[in-house]
Amino acid sequence: xxxxxxxxxxxxxxxxxxxxxxxxGFTLEMAEEADxxxxxxxxxxxHHLFDDGYLPQPLVFAAAIAARTARVRVGTAVTIAPxxxxxxxxxxxxxxxxxxxxxxxxxxxxxxxxxxxxxxGAPLSGRILRTDVIVAEVRRLWQTGGIxxxxxxxxPAIWLGYQGPKGARRAxxxxxxxxxxxxxxxxxxxxxxxxxxxDVSRARMAGALNLWVSEDPxxxxxxxxxxxxxxxxxxLRHAAEGTGQPPxxxxxxxxxRERGLGPRPGSFLIATPQDAAAELKRYLDGTPxxxxxxxxxxxxxxxxLVAAHARLLTTRLAPLLAA
Numbered sequence: 001x002x003x004x005x006x007x008x009x010x011x012x013x014x015x016x017x018x019x020x021x022x023x024x025g026f027t028l029e030m031a032e033e034a035d036x037x038x039x040x041x042x043x044x045x046x047h048h049l050f051d052d053g054y055l056p057q058p059l060v061f062a063a064a065i066a067a068r069t070a071r072v073r074v075g076t077a078v079t080i081a082p083x084x085x086x087x088x089x090x091x092x093x094x095x096x097x098x099x100x101x102x103x104x105x106x107x108x109x110x111x112x113x114x115x116x117x118x119x120x121g122a123p124l125s126g127r128i129l130r131t132d133v134i135v136a137e138v139r140r141l142w143q144t145g146g147i148x149x150x151x152x153x154x155x156p157a158i159w160l161g162y163q164g165p166k167g168a169r170r171a172x173x174x175x176x177x178x179x180x181x182x183x184x185x186x187x188x189x190x191x192x193x194x195x196x197x198x199d200v201s202r203a204r205m206a207g208a209l210n211l212w213v214s215e216d217p218x219x220x221x222x223x224x225x226x227x228x229x230x231x232x233x234x235x236l237r238h239a240a241e242g243t244g245q246p247p248x249x250x251x252x253x254x255x256x257r258e259r260g261l262g263p264r265p266g267s268f269l270i271a272t273p274q275d276a277a278a279e280l281k282r283y284l285d286g287t288p289x290x291x292x293x294x295x296x297x298x299x300x301x302x303x304x305l306v307a308a309h310a311r312l313l314t315t316r317l318a319p320l321l322a323a
Contacts, residue, residue: 002284004318005041005293006034006310007077007208010055013227013300014234020053024061026303028068030296030310035069037314041105043075043208043293048116052234052300059092066100074100077179077208077293078109078161082130083120086137090147093138097151104153105206107179108135109161114242128162128170135160135174159206172196172203181207182263186287206291209263209280210256212270212298213312221270223305225253230299232265273312277320 008027012020031042044061047054055061058076065074074096081089089108097104110131111117117124135158141147142156159179160171168185171178172192178185186205193200212228214220229251236248256268261283269279280292296313297306 001323002280002289002321003040003206003291004313004321005043005073005075005206005291006030006039006296006313007043007045007293008055008296009045009047010061011050011052011231011234011300013230014052023053026306027061028064030306031065031072032068033307034310034314035072037311039072039314039318041073041075041291041293042069043077043105043107045077046079047113047238048119050234050238054238059089059096062096062104063099066096066103069100069103071103073103073105075105075159075206075293076107077159078107080111080116081108081134082110082127083117083122084134086134087141087147089134090138090141093156094142094147094149094151097153097156098149100152102151102153102156104151105157105159107159107161109179113239118242131160132170132174135176157204159204168192169195172198177204177206179207180205180263181209181284181289181292183284183287183289186289190288203288205287205289206293207263207289209261209283209292209294210265210268211261211276211280211292211294212268213273213276213294213309213317214270215272215312217270217272221257224270224298225257227298227301228253228256228268231295232299234299236265273316273320276317280321 010023034042044058046058048056058079062074093106110127114124157177159177161179162171165188168178168189169192172189173196175196175198178189212224232251259267261269261279296310
């Protein structure tokens with residue numbers, strides 16, 4: 001059994017496609033609809049200074065989702081830990097957990113964009129080690145009552161969005177969950193848990209996969225490929241800011257599609273619910289991945305396309321994965 005979540009970043013199309021307030025309101029409506037339809041989880045993520053309106057404060061938005069839903073789990077994928085004091089992160093997460101009655105899935109990452117660290121006056125160097133320290137301190141504050149009030153859940157999940165085998169092992173050594181749906185990371189993660197003296201039976205992985213579900217993939221691909229290109233060209237352009245590197249070349253959506261399912265940029269699957277479920281089960285077989293979340297929207301899609309996709313994910317794909 002694999003749980004399915006919906007992922008939102010609150011971006012519009014490059015150049016803007018309407019008021020940001022409308023996108024925020026619509027995304028909350030989609031979270032409510034996902035909750036009504038029995039979705040497992042809704043995830044939001046964080047970036048700063050994107051000109052297409054990327055969500056900068058995922059825990060603030062997660063609090064709004066928590067207040068307007070009753071059952072769906074509410075995740076961050078991710079919030080950037082080393083630009084925040086540990087106590088602030090612990091308190092904000094505890095408030096979301098209380099509002100949701102224990103439904104928070106706190107995903108944190110080390111970040112990488114120099115402009116974001118500059119905005120907060122935080123050093124970019126040493127960010128991974130600082131993230132380790134902050135995560136341990138958040139856990140300590142929750143467990144000891146170092147912040148008040150404590151979370152509703154006495155032991156909220158912390159998902160570490162560390163990349164590659166070294167990152168997966170790092171998450172294991174810390175005894176936390178790994179925010180990755182990459183099967184290649186399962187072995188170093190489990191080894192890290194063992195070497196850290198943690199119970200391997202508690203291993204948990206979850207993460208994003210680049211996937212779009214359609215009743216007619218060939219019919220819908222020309223539209224999907226347009227928004228896929230808009231989303232990732234924007235993302236890669238912003239990722240290069242502050243690096244001194246030349247702007248990246250535009251992606252080739254058709255080449256991404258040829259590579260099929262994968263957890264990283266450069267791969268993309270568009271398939272019917274039945275084919276997507278079969279491919280996901282094959283891809284994740286033998287791993288401790290318990291949840292995958294996929295984009296409900298790409299690159300500022302019109303609301304009606306997002307709503308249709310969210311319903312298809314929740315009512316068609318999710319039951320097949322749960323079977």
